[in-house]
Each structure stands twice: as C-alpha cells, then as structure tokens.
Amino acid sequence: MHLEETVARRRRGARLEAELLEAAWAELIERGYAGFTLEAVARRAGTSTPVLYRRWANKQLLVEAALLHATSARPVETPDTGTLRGDLLASMRAANEARIDLLAAMTATLGAYFDEARTSPAQLRRQVLAGGPSAADVIFQRAIDRGEVDAEGLTPRIRALAFDLFRHEALTTLRPLSDEVIEEILDDIVLPLVRKA
Structure with a gap:
C-alpha cells in the first residue's frame, strides 16, 4: 500500500x-x-x-x-440596513472583500475551461450559485415591502444592474473596487434609474 x-x-x-x-x-x-x-x-x-x-x-x-x-467558503450575507442604498452598498462591499479573487480566477484561469465545456462565465455563475433568490432579488423585495420603490418597472435587468456593473469592473481590472467606484455605480447610475423606473 x-x-x-x-x-x-x-x-x-x-x-x-x-x-x-x-x-x-x-x-x-x-x-x-x-x-x-x-x-x-x-x-x-x-x-x-x-x-x-x-x-x-x-x-x-x-x-x-x-x-x-x-464560493461556499466565502459566504456573503445579504445585509438589511433599512434602505435600498444601504443594502446594495453593504452587499457590494462584502462581495468586494470576500469574493473578488473568485471573479479574478474566473477570468484569468478558466478560459480553456469555457472552451472545453462549451459554456460561458454567466452559465458557470448560474450553476455555482443555483438555488434560491439572488442577493439583488432579496434586497429589492425588501425595498418594495418597505414602500421605498415600486415593483412596476423594476425589470430583472434593472434589479441586477448594480451587481452586473460591479462584476464588470472587477473582471476588467482584476482588483477590488474602491468605495468611490461602488458609490458611483449606485448614486450615479443604479439609484437614479430605479427611481425613474
């Protein structure tokens, strides 16, 4: 033996x-x-x-x-700060701290995997995170329940936008986002769009 x-x-x-x-x-x-x-x-x-x-x-x-x-070894709890902005900000900060290396790894090391498996980063992400609502869904449902936003007009793409922009920034820079960038995503893009919707 x-x-x-x-x-x-x-x-x-x-x-x-x-x-x-x-x-x-x-x-x-x-x-x-x-x-x-x-x-x-x-x-x-x-x-x-x-x-x-x-x-x-x-x-x-x-x-x-x-x-x-x-991914499961780096859990990111969905915060409940009492406001939509606070929840999004806290959730993005937590993901920034706990999972930025996962995003970098998916970009830098898995190119050959995507070719071999005939899949995409989006499909792999869905597979890994399958089961249950996303953080964005939970956060927006709480905001709707509080009367902070109206459910009508909140398309799935609008709900996911903050995290999509977060991932895009992380994948293109392969670095954690600064607080300034996270706040810019929320205050200049996402929240005005949500209020308009």
Missing part, C-alpha cells in the same frame, strides 16, 4: 473532500485550467488519483466542484 493511500484512508468523508477541493482550488489558481491535472491535485492533497476519480470523473467536474467549494 502506498503512503498516499494510507494517509487518504485516515481522512474520510467531508474532511477529505474539503481538503481535496482546497488542493484543487490552489492548483487552479496557481496553474490555470490548461495546466490543471488531477495528478497534481492528488500530490498537493497527499493522496492518489483514484481517490479523486472516485468522486469526480474528469478535471472539468473537479474544477466546477472546487469553484463551488471556494
């Missing part, structure tokens, strides 16, 4: 899976999708490739699982 297999036998269940996914995420960030291999992930995790293949049939599935794990 190989040493790696002995170590893998001692780690089981959720603990083992979390360590495998953390190793996969580290490999992805370091080498990009093109240089990502299950063998390298196994070495980093101190296990063997059969341990990985029992859970994920190929590197595409392992990358998707690692991205989901990395």
